[in-house]
Amino acid sequence: MDPVEEWYYRTFLDAGEYGLGLWAFPLQPGADCPANAAYLDGYYAGQDGKPVENKNMICVFERYAGDVAWRHTEAGFPDRLITEVRPDVSLVVRMVVSCGNYDYILDWEFKTSGSIKFTVSLTGLLEVKGTAYTHADQITEDAHGTLVAENALAVYHDHYVTYHLDLDVDGTNNSFVKNTIATKRNEGGTPRRSYWTVRREVAETEADAQVDVNAAPADLLVVNPNKRTRMGNEVGYRVVPGGATAASVLDDDDFPQRRASYCKKQVRVTPYSKAEKWAPGLYADQSTGDDGLAAWSKRDRGVRNEDIVLWYTVGIHHIPYQDDFPVMPTVEDLGNLIKLYADWHSRLIPYYSFDQFVRKAEKVGASSRVRVSFFLPFRVSFHVVTVTANCSLSVADGTTQEDPILGTESPSTDNHEDVDPFAMESDDVDPMQEDLRNEIYEKTADEPVIRSGIESAEQPMAPKEAEKHQDGEESGGSKPSKVELTEEQKARMEANRLKALERAAAARARASQSQPTTETTT
Numbered sequence: 448m449d450p451v452e453e454w455y456y457r458t459f460l461d462a463g464e465y466g467l468g469l470w471a472f473p474l475q476p477g478a479d480c481p482a483n484a485a486y487l488d489g490y491y492a493g494q495d496g497k498p499v500e501n502k503n504m505i506c507v508f509e510r511y512a513g514d515v516a517w518r519h520t521e522a523g524f525p526d527r528l529i530t531e532v533r534p535d536v537s538l539v540v541r542m543v544v545s546c547g548n549y550d551y552i553l554d555w556e557f558k559t560s561g562s563i564k565f566t567v568s569l570t571g572l573l574e575v576k577g578t579a580y581t582h583a584d585q586i587t588e589d590a591h592g593t594l595v596a597e598n599a600l601a602v603y604h605d606h607y608v609t610y611h612l613d614l615d616v617d618g619t620n621n622s623f624v625k626n627t628i629a630t631k632r633n634e635g636g637t638p639r640r641s642y643w644t645v646r647r648e649v650a651e652t653e654a655d656a657q658v659d660v661n662a663a664p665a666d667l668l669v670v671n672p673n674k675r676t677r678m679g680n681e682v683g684y685r686v687v688p689g690g691a692t693a694a695s696v697l698d699d700d701d702f703p704q705r706r707a708s709y710c711k712k713q714v715r716v717t718p719y720s721k722a723e724k725w726a727p728g729l730y731a732d733q734s735t736g737d738d739g740l741a742a743w744s745k746r747d748r749g750v751r752n753e754d755i756v757l758w759y760t761v762g763i764h765h766i767p768y769q770d771d772f773p774v775m776p777t778v779e780d781l782g783n784l785i786k787l788y789a790d791w792h793s794r795l796i797p798y799y800s801f802d803q804f805v806r807k808a809e810k811v812g813a814s815s816r817v818r819v820s821f822f823l824p825f826r827v828s829f830h831v832v833t834v835t836a837n838c839s840l841s842v843a844d845g846t847t848q849e850d851p852i853l854g855t856e857s858p859s860t861d862n863h864e865d866v867d868p869f870a871m872e873s874d875d876v877d878p879m880q881e882d883l884r885n886e887i888y889e890k891t892a893d894e895p896v897i898r899s900g901i902e903s904a905e906q907p908m909a910p911k912e913a914e915k916h917q918d919g920e921e922s923g924g925s926k927p928s929k930v931e932l933t934e935e936q937k938a939r940m941e942a943n944r945l946k947a948l949e950r951a952a953a954a955r956a957r958a959s960q961s962q963p964t965t966e967t968t969t
Contacts, residue, residue: 448603449591454576458703461546463731466491467553470546473503479543479552480506489542510537516559535559548572551608552777567608567691568777573601573767593767601767605695607710609726609740612757613719617671617682619754623650623716624683625658626666651751653744656716660688667714672752686759688713693762705736710760715744719754726758 449455461467468491474480489504511534518532538557543550550571556564578600580586586594592602614621629646633639650656658667670683695710697703709715709726717723717740725731728738736742740758770776932940 448605449576451591454591454602457574458706459547460706460727460731461544461549461551463725463727463734465546467544467546467551468492471501471504471542471544473501474506474541474543476503480541481508481510484508505540505542507538507540510539510556512537533559537564545571548574565610566689567761569606569765570775570777572774573771574604575599575601575772593769595767595769595772599772601772603767604765605693605710605762606765607695607707607760607762609709609758609760611724611726612759614669614684614757615754616669616684617674619719620671620673620752621669621683621755622672622751622753623656623755623757624648624668624670625650626668627663649751650716652747652749653715653717654747656714656750657712657744658714659694659711660692660713661694669755669757686714686757689761691761691763693764694760695762696764702735706731706734706739708736708741709739709744709758710762711741713760713762715740715758716750717743717756717758718748718750719756723756726760 449457459465461470468489471489471491474486476482476484476486480486484506485508486503487505487507489501490498491501493499514535516533516535518530521529536559540555540557541552543552545551548571549569552566552568552570554564554566554568556566558564573595575595576592576599578590578594578598580590580594580600581597583594590600592600595601625648627646627648628643630641630643632641648655658665660667667686668683669686670681672681674682676682692713694713695704695707699705699708704710707727720743722729723740723743726740728734728742730738
């Protein structure tokens with residue numbers, strides 16, 4: 448933000464002019480990423496167009512931040528306090544880019560709630576210029592920066608990162624929705640004088656979908672109007688802006704603003720196009736602003752129930768402080784310590800996204816295949832009879848016995864041809880979801896199930912298994928400890944067993960009623 452002759456041209460587009468892949472370097476285990484991280488190699492296009500491999504460019508790890516995913520305490524019962532709480536554990540995918548003097552830590556965080564959080568953390572070195580000032584009291588005019596050391600001035604500047612989000616929520620045709628709050632006067636007979644309600648607006652064109660989140664706060668949704676939950680709500684994602692919502696304040700005729708004119712609004716929506724991939728345009732280097740996101744949006748194309756792309760720009764006006772020199776702590780550290788910045792992130796949260804999948808998962812879970820796989824602690828192998836408490840007796844040759852839990856004859860888990868749990872009624876079958884459910888079932892049926900800690904009847908072991916078991920004892924391997932069940936757990940297990948018997952009896956009754964009868968005549 449220094450317009451003088453020797454500085455005004457420093458308006459860099461880091462990704463377009465330098466390249467994030469070109470300036471991404473190997474991550475340092477235990478420092479850039481925690482000890483539990485796994486590392487992936489990366490590839491980028493070299494100066495000659497050939498792919499270049501770089502080791503340890505990306506790390507993937509689970510984050511245990513000590514936060515709570517959800518909780519509730521119910522205190523309305525006499526002499527009893529019921530509390531349910533779950534820790535917040537997320538999967539983080541990270542890369543680091545060192546572009547010139549700045550380092551960008553780019554995180555994609557996938558949460559168990561279904562939300563996706565993307566974060567940019569800034570660190571590295573400030574861009575400083577020489578000055579005659581040695582003390583802040585000497586500055587009597589606009590110096591365009593902060594004195595961070597004697598004869599060193601850190602110049603004011605902006606940072607913007609634009610995300611190209613092709614969400615395709617449950618299909619390619621989506622819509623962009625703005626939910627705003629409107630205050631209304633209460634004309635009823637109660638003492639309340641006012642209340643607020645939600646005003647829903649569906650964007651018809653690109654002009655309707657341009658949002659300044661600071662000037663007009665709203666809930667921003669990308670929904671699929673063609674898919675609904677059982678309650679009739681559209682499935683979709685909600686965009687939750689983080690603290691870095693700064694928009695450009697430069698004049699429109701200023702050349703940096705012409706090149707990055709898309710930074711005037713944080714949110715834009717356009718129809719999907721292969722040619723429209725980078726916000727500054729196809730060629731950012733030495734661009735003049737005649738190409739890019741802002742220019743495309745002027746076409747005002749239709750975006751309702753279309754294949755659309757959400758462009759989200761996060762940004763900050765960086766006012767340097769003395770604590771930023773010589774090496775800046777990350778933005779999130781500053782936010783936690785001295786409240787200079789909020790977290791520079793935004794989040795995508797499911798908006799009625801998974802109800803349909805839950806319905807189908809319940810159907811699959813009620814099928815005989817899944818129930819057999821669930822109740823059998825081991826798959827039958829080596830032609831060994833497997834007997835467990837409250838389970839069917841299954842033999843590898845395909846013979847069956849009565850199952851006191853399932854209430855039906857349970858086939859050997861090695862024979863899957865006689866039952867098809869997916870041959871069920873469905874008014875909204877999706878091929879992708881069908882493939883996913885089949886994959887879930889095959890994994891359940893083909894892999895051994897890990898034993899629970901509940902003690903069952905003694906199992907005869909195959910020769911190879913017995914040999915491994917003996918080797919483990921000789922090498923000092925410890926036996927699994929017996930888990931003692933509480934009375935409450937035993938009561939729950941008994942209740943679940945009775946419910947299973949009732950369901951099995953009801954299923955047999957329905958099957959007998961629906962079975963066709965045949966008559967033989969001679």
